[in-house]
Amino acid sequence: xxxxxxxxxxxxxxxxxxxxxxxxxxxxxxxxxxxxxxxxxxxxxxxxxxxxxxxxxxxxxxxxxxxxxxxxxxxxxxxxxxxxxxxxxxxxxxxxxxxxxxxxxxxxxxxxxxxxxxxxxxxxxxxxxxxxxxxxxxxxxxxxxxxxxxxxxxxxxxxxxxxxxxxxxxxxxxxxxxxxxxxxxxxxxxxxxxxxxxxxxxxxxxxxxxxxxxxxxxxxxxxxxxxxxxxxxxxxxxxxxxxxxxxxxxxxxxxxxxxxxxxxxxxxxxxxxxxxxxxxxxxxxxxxxxxxxxxxxxxxxxxxxxxxxxxxxx
Amino acid sequence: xxxxxxxxxxxxxxxxxxxxxxxxxxxxxxxxxxxxxxxxxxxxxxxxxxxxxxxxxxxxxxxxxxxxxxxxxxxxxxxxxxxxxxxxxxxxxxxxxxxxxxxxxxxxxxxxxxxxxxxxxxxxxxxxxxxxxxxxxxxxxxxxxxxxxxxxxxxxxxxxxxxxxxxxxxxxxxxxxxxxxxxxxxxxxxxxxxxxxxxxxxxxxxxxxxxxxxxxxxxxxxxxxxxxxxxxxxxxxxxxxxxxxxxxxxxxxxxxxxxxxxxxxxxxxxxxxxxxxxxxxxxxxxxxxxxxxxxxxxxxxxxxxxxxxxxxxxxxxxxxxxxxxxxxxxxxxxxxxxxxxxxxxxxxxxxxxxxxxxxxxxxxxxxxxxxxxxxxxxxxxxxxxxxxxxxxxxxxxxxxxxxxxxxxxxxxxxxxxxxxxxxxxxxxxxxxxxxxxxxxxxxxxxxxxxxxxxxxxxxxxxxxxxxxxxxxxxxxxxxxxxxxxxxxxxxxxxxxxxxxxxxxxxxxxxxxxxxxxxxxxxxxxxxxxxxxxxxxxxxxxxxxxxxxxxxxxxxxxxxxxxxxxxxxxxxxxxxxxxxxxxxxxxxxxxxxxxxxxxxxxxxxxxxxxxxxxxxxxxxxxxxxxxxxxxxxxxxxxxx
Numbered sequence: 001x002x003x004x005x006x007x008x009x010x011x012x013x014x015x016x017x018x019x020x021x022x023x024x025x026x027x028x029x030x031x032x033x034x035x036x037x038x039x040x041x042x043x044x045x046x047x048x049x050x051x052x053x054x055x056x057x058x059x060x061x062x063x064x065x066x067x068x069x070x071x072x073x074x075x076x077x078x079x080x081x082x083x084x085x086x087x088x089x090x091x092x093x094x095x096x097x098x099x100x101x102x103x104x105x106x107x108x109x110x111x112x113x114x115x116x117x118x119x120x121x122x123x124x125x126x127x128x129x130x131x132x133x134x135x136x137x138x139x140x141x142x143x144x145x146x147x148x149x150x151x152x153x154x155x156x157x158x159x160x161x162x163x164x165x166x167x168x169x170x171x172x173x174x175x176x177x178x179x180x181x182x183x184x185x186x187x188x189x190x191x192x193x194x195x196x197x198x199x200x201x202x203x204x205x206x207x208x209x210x211x212x213x214x215x216x217x218x219x220x221x222x223x224x225x226x227x228x229x230x231x232x233x234x235x236x237x238x239x240x241x242x243x244x245x246x247x248x249x250x251x252x253x254x255x256x257x258x259x260x261x262x263x264x265x266x267x268x269x270x271x272x273x274x275x276x277x278x279x280x281x282x283x284x285x286x287x288x289x290x291x292x293x294x295x296x297x298x299x300x301x302x303x304x305x306x307x308x309x310x311x312x313x314x
Numbered sequence: 315x316x317x318x319x320x321x322x323x324x325x326x327x328x329x330x331x332x333x334x335x336x337x338x339x340x341x342x343x344x345x346x347x348x349x350x351x352x353x354x355x356x357x358x359x360x361x362x363x364x365x366x367x368x369x370x371x372x373x374x375x376x377x378x379x380x381x382x383x384x385x386x387x388x389x390x391x392x393x394x395x396x397x398x399x400x401x402x403x404x405x406x407x408x409x410x411x412x413x414x415x416x417x418x419x420x421x422x423x424x425x426x427x428x429x430x431x432x433x434x435x436x437x438x439x440x441x442x443x444x445x446x447x448x449x450x451x452x453x454x455x456x457x458x459x460x461x462x463x464x465x466x467x468x469x470x471x472x473x474x475x476x477x478x479x480x481x482x483x484x485x486x487x488x489x490x491x492x493x494x495x496x497x498x499x500x501x502x503x504x505x506x507x508x509x510x511x512x513x514x515x516x517x518x519x520x521x522x523x524x525x526x527x528x529x530x531x532x533x534x535x536x537x538x539x540x541x542x543x544x545x546x547x548x549x550x551x552x553x554x555x556x557x558x559x560x561x562x563x564x565x566x567x568x569x570x571x572x573x574x575x576x577x578x579x580x581x582x583x584x585x586x587x588x589x590x591x592x593x594x595x596x597x598x599x600x601x602x603x604x605x606x607x608x609x610x611x612x613x614x615x616x617x618x619x620x621x622x623x624x625x626x627x628x629x630x631x632x633x634x635x636x637x638x639x640x641x642x643x644x645x646x647x648x649x650x651x652x653x654x655x656x657x658x659x660x661x662x663x664x665x666x667x668x669x670x671x672x673x674x675x676x677x678x679x680x681x682x683x684x685x686x687x688x689x690x691x692x693x694x695x696x697x698x699x700x701x702x703x704x705x706x707x708x709x710x711x712x713x714x715x716x717x718x719x720x721x722x723x724x725x726x727x728x729x730x731x732x733x734x735x736x737x738x739x740x741x742x743x744x745x746x747x748x749x750x751x752x753x754x755x756x757x758x759x760x761x762x763x764x765x766x767x768x769x770x771x772x773x774x775x776x777x778x779x780x781x782x783x784x785x786x787x788x789x790x791x792x793x794x795x796x797x798x799x800x801x802x803x804x805x806x807x808x809x810x811x812x813x814x815x816x817x818x819x820x821x822x823x824x825x826x827x828x829x830x831x832x833x834x835x836x837x838x839x840x841x842x843x844x845x846x847x848x849x850x851x852x853x854x855x856x857x858x859x860x861x862x863x864x865x866x867x868x869x870x871x872x873x874x875x876x877x878x879x880x881x882x883x884x885x886x887x888x889x890x891x892x893x894x895x896x897x898x899x900x901x902x903x904x905x906x907x908x909x910x911x912x913x914x915x916x917x918x919x920x921x922x923x924x925x926x927x928x929x930x931x932x933x934x935x936x937x938x939x940x941x942x943x944x945x946x947x948x949x950x951x952x953x
Binding site for chain 1: 775778780921924925932
């Protein structure tokens with residue numbers, strides 16, 4: 001007897017959003033089905049990976065994460081080039097950790113100059129990520145927006161407390177923004193509505209649901225992302241029909257499980273393999289939950305995820 | 315029932331009505347608007363409802379209160395007569411009620427939705443007796459003399475308080491053997507509570523209270539005429555020990571904590587009593603009964619019953635149904651003989667205040683499906699009709715009663731309860747209760763202001779000011795604030811402002827309410843559109859603008875004609891219960907009938923709550939019209 005495969009009736013789709021400028025620009029989103037349900041709908045733009053670049057040498061990375069970039073840690077421009085030339089990065093995510101008031105507290109102007117040089121050296125789309133400090137991010141990202149006019153950067157995170165000021169600058173200087181909310185479908189939707197009311201175009205918005213690593217509540221992240229996609233695709237919730245970005249690398253590599261050296265706890269096994277696996281597995285889960293952009297760190301983990309994406313989309 | 319119809323004519327009113335075979339004459343008179351006194355409520359005890367049957371036939375027993383001569387002259391007790399033919403009935407002056415039919419006097423705006431079809435019969439009545447004085451030959455006890463007269467009124471079995479006996483000897487002599495008894499109607503029979511010299515029947519007063527977590531509201535009632543003589547309101551003195559019931563319960567764990575809370579609320583009651591007595595010119599010493607509706611925690615604290623188990627799963631109250639209790643012993647400033655009635659509760663978080671509202675608005679007798687919403691510090695919601703009722707409760711916080719709002723106040727004179735913006739100057743136009751200069755903002759004002767600021771683009775859908783550089787927005791001690799009235803324009807000599815924190819408090823409060831009824835309806839498988847009526851109770855203002863309540867997402871977006879605002883439903887029920895033992899009984903039935911669901915056990919609630927913390931709501935499909943208006947506004951380019 002023939003069995004009819006049950007099919008989900010999708011009534012909505014994710015907005016395709018074009019990032020960056022020029023011939024290396026990238027489009028994300030556009031899905032008309034759940035992630036990788038290509039038997040039910042289309043995934044015209046496969047998920048993309050943005051490789052991480054820090055604007056100052058990282059101090060808390062485990063050795064395994066540092067090794068591939070040893071020679072470029074002091075130079076964000078060289079670092080970005082290495083990611084593109086050696087590891088085939090399609091996007092760069094520049095983490096402005098040096099602007100943290102509790103750390104180096106570099107000024108907005110300095111940060112903007114760094115961003116500008118990276119943007120000029122790297123032809124791929126550039127994501128610029130602040131430190132999460134409300135006031136400092138406002139200052140830094142506004143300046144970045146202005147200094148890098150015309151680069152069509154992706155700026156984030158914009159939160160309820162600073163979306164208006166950063167959003168206004170992003171609109172004025174034509175950048176894409178990342179709307180970030182703490183793990184709640186309603187809060188995510190509310191911020192997207194506010195962005196719309198502010199005048200942010202639907203084609204310049206990416207959502208950040210706030211993510212965590214395996215072992216640190218990723219189940220909850222998964223469930224929130226899944227619900228966002230269900231609302232967007234099956235309940236025509238227009239205010240949730242945006243691509244999602246997951247800043248996952250820093251979450252996995254800061255965990256005790258990724259940082260503990262083998263010598264410290266031999267039964268945990270090889271530290272490099274452990275960190276890479278954690279990053280790759282966390283990223284894989286997020287892809288299945290609906291991630292369109294993953295911010296990743298280790299070339300080996302990235303390779304594994306690229307293979308997975310290729311497997312699932314072909 | 316026979317279909318036979320008779321004509322009954324009441325004189326001298328000259329009112330003729332149709333009656334069915336066996337209809338009760340007293341009821342018939344009342345339904346026709348003919349005022350006949352019946353102190354005992356038609357139990358055939360007091361003998362005050364005498365009428366003369368001038369023509370026609372009734373079924374009636376002679377009754378102890380009528381002597382043979384009277385009976386021969388056609389005098390009957392209206393409450394004991396059943397119509398058996400066409401009648402002409404004369405109502406003597408002595409039997410006429412002071413006011414035009416007691417029930418008519420009750421009808422105020424808020425009572426449009428009030429319960430119907432009940433008999434006016436307060437739980438207490440006065441009985442005037444003339445005793446036979448003793449002589450040396452016949453010197454039986456004072457009480458025996460009293461009992462002989464009581465027997466003539468059919469009161470063979472009664473209960474007696476010691477205080478009554480103590481007064482008896484002096485009072486009978488002071489009154490020259492003419493006395494008035496106060497009789498409490500209990501389920502197990504009458505209780506004689508006090509005796510006064512002479513005929514004091516014309517003075518029978520009661521108190522009705524709603525003890526809210528934030529505010530205490532009372533009414534001084536004339537139980538002969540069935541009307542409100544004066545009203546009073548004060549903040550609940552327990553407020554200084556915590557804003558909500560949970561913090562009050564927690565305070566009870568401190569040494570003397572419960573005693574302090576008990577004394578605080580009693581002090582507030584006494585304050586309100588003094589205020590009302592003064593206003594009505596009726597001394598508190600003349601009060602004969604007290605009826606109180608309150609949430610379960612408030613009632614247990616009033617009675618000094620440790621409320622700690624109310625907040626521990628499975629959330630069990632000490633008692634749902636309490637017997638009448640001596641009010642004076644609790645410290646309430648009324649005479650020693652006065653008993654306190656409390657309206658029964660359903661559960662720990664569905665108290666007598668809700669039962670009172672359900673009785674007062676008669677939901678238990680309606681066929682149509684009603685959503686009853688009590689907007690207060692505890693947001694309680696009940697859905698149902700005469701066949702079933704399900705309730706839920708959530709903590710909304712004190713914002714609706716002006717608590718936690720920088721310039722908040724109770725809904726009394728001078729409270730801003732309406733807000734608009736002058737189209738030309740963009741200056742606020744304020745409406746206050748009583749029309750005086752503003753003193754602060756009450757709940758209705760808060761709803762109106764937030765709605766107005768939202769629709770004029772001054773705040774966004776999260777309740778945050780759109781821009782710091784707008785007219786009348788300035789930086790205050792709590793962040794950005796909107797200037798409603800400058801000190802010179804007020805009656806309190808200080809600026810009246812609304813802060814972002816205030817707005818946030820209102821948003822939380824309205825979100826808890828909306829999420830509460832959303833979750834409740836979902837749990838019984840109903841949608842908002844299936845509701846026939848939405849009855850809104852609350853003490854946040856003298857009126858509620860439904861349009862504004864929908865704009866901020868406090869009320870669901872439904873056909874506006876489905877909404878009815880009844881004001882303080884709890885106090886309404888307490889008042890009506892003071893007027894009728896039937897409604898006291900109805901309260902008991904309702905309390906047993908309601909099924910409560912615990913929102914804290916419901917996973918949907920939190921989701922609905924976060925979704926509701928937006929103006930009007932995160933899900934715009936629930937508020938299509940309100941959302942469309944807001945969209946049109948943002949397209950208009952106010953950002």
